[in-house]
Amino acid sequence: MDEFFLGSRVSQWLLALGAILASVLVGRLLYWFISRILLQLTKRTATRLDDVLVEKLREPMVFGIVLTGIWLGLQQLNTQELWERWLTHAFYLGIMFNVTWLIVRALHTAIQFGLLPFVQRNHSDFADTKLPIIISIINLVIWTGAVILALDQIGYNVQAVLAGLGIGGLAFAVAANYTLSNVIGGVTIVFVQPFKVGDRIRIEGHDGFVEEIGLSVTRIRTFVDDTLVVVPNRHFSDKVLVNMSDAPARRNTLKIPLPYTTTPQQLEIAALTLKEIALNNPRLTDHCKVAFDTLGTYALQVQFIYYVHHQADLWDTQTEVTLEVYRRFREAGIAFAYLTGWLPEGTDPFKLGTDPV
Numbered sequence: 119m120d121e122f123f124l125g126s127r128v129s130q131w132l133l134a135l136g137a138i139l140a141s142v143l144v145g146r147l148l149y150w151f152i153s154r155i156l157l158q159l160t161k162r163t164a165t166r167l168d169d170v171l172v173e174k175l176r177e178p179m180v181f182g183i184v185l186t187g188i189w190l191g192l193q194q195l196n197t198q199e200l201w202e203r204w205l206t207h208a209f210y211l212g213i214m215f216n217v218t219w220l221i222v223r224a225l226h227t228a229i230q231f232g233l234l235p236f237v238q239r240n241h242s243d244f245a246d247t248k249l250p251i252i253i254s255i256i257n258l259v260i261w262t263g264a265v266i267l268a269l270d271q272i273g274y275n276v277q278a279v280l281a282g283l284g285i286g287g288l289a290f291a292v293a294a295n296y297t298l299s300n301v302i303g304g305v306t307i308v309f310v311q312p313f314k315v316g317d318r319i320r321i322e323g324h325d326g327f328v329e330e331i332g333l334s335v336t337r338i339r340t341f342v343d344d345t346l347v348v349v350p351n352r353h354f355s356d357k358v359l360v361n362m363s364d365a366p367a368r369r370n371t372l373k374i375p376l377p378y379t380t381t382p383q384q385l386e387i388a389a390l391t392l393k394e395i396a397l398n399n400p401r402l403t404d405h406c407k408v409a410f411d412t413l414g415t416y417a418l419q420v421q422f423i424y425y426v427h428h429q430a431d432l433w434d435t436q437t438e439v440t441l442e443v444y445r446r447f448r449e450a451g452i453a454f455a456y457l458t459g460w461l462p463e464g465t466d467p468f469k470l471g472t473d474p475v
């Protein structure tokens with residue numbers, strides 16, 4: 119005789135377990151078929167659209183099969199009305215999530231192979247900056263609509279829920295202010311464009327290149343130590359931002375300490391030599407500034423300001439220019455100041471020849 123367990127017969131439990139296991143098995147077989155056979159067939163076609171579409175829709179399809187199997191299995195059990203209602207609601211929510219997942223992935227594939235190539239050909243800046251934010255906003259709208267529709271389908275009056283939030287809704291709005299300010303900051307960045315992807319910027323002591331402009335945060339790869347800095351977008355509206363890529367070239371300063379034995383004629387030669395270095399180096403612009411600007415405590419100081427083209431590597435150019443200055447000065451018999459012998463008490467040797475302007 120069939121025994122009962124938690125309100126259902128053992129045979130019903132076995133049928134439910136069998137349906138769930140069968141759905142998992144079918145899902146795994148479908149995943150294997152798509153990965154090993156269907157994707158190999160689509161790779162033989164001339165376009166990559168079918169490859170990406172099949173790959174993107176693989177997980178939602180498998181999830182839908184497993185979800186349906188779980189639902190059919192649980193239908194074999196004798197559940198109380200309350201549990202039946204909750205299981206039905208959970209199934210509707212799962213189906214809504216799965217359908218939305220399918221729609222979002224299909225939309226991303228359409229954008230990747232339909233809209234993105236056209237935008238990149240005609241508006242590359244739009245593709246790098248505005249399009250990712252627009253896609254994020256579309257995703258937010260789709261998922262928000264799916265949640266509202268799912269709640270409506272399972273019997274909740276969404277308008278009444280929103281209207282009844284009252285003080286709780288106000289508290290939620292205050293708590294969400296941080297997130298909303300970041301989102302508003304992201305939208306502002308995209309449409310005002312104080313910088314774009316690839317620009318070198320400086321904010322709050324961080325100096326680096328913009329890798330990604332997101333809906334709520336911007337990712338910057340630091341220039342010196344190559345670390346990733348994540349900056350909330352709201353900071354770009356209330357902090358001082360320096361976009362160094364907006365300048366025609368990158369400014370660099372080389373301070374050269376010379377001993378007091380240097381003659382005025384040698385200083386003139388030094389100035390002409392520095393100007394020649396800037397004019398003859400293809401990585402530098404024709405514009406440079408040379409000034410004998412400081413009579414320091416222990417050395418004379420010549421300041422050399424030059425400008426590096428954006429397409430040139432900054433580190434390599436700095437090394438090349440400094441080596442050329444060192445080589446040309448030695449050939450001209452111009453010495454560099456250095457510290458020897460006794461110093462008065464309290465003197466900082468590291469400030470020799472580098473007194474601030």
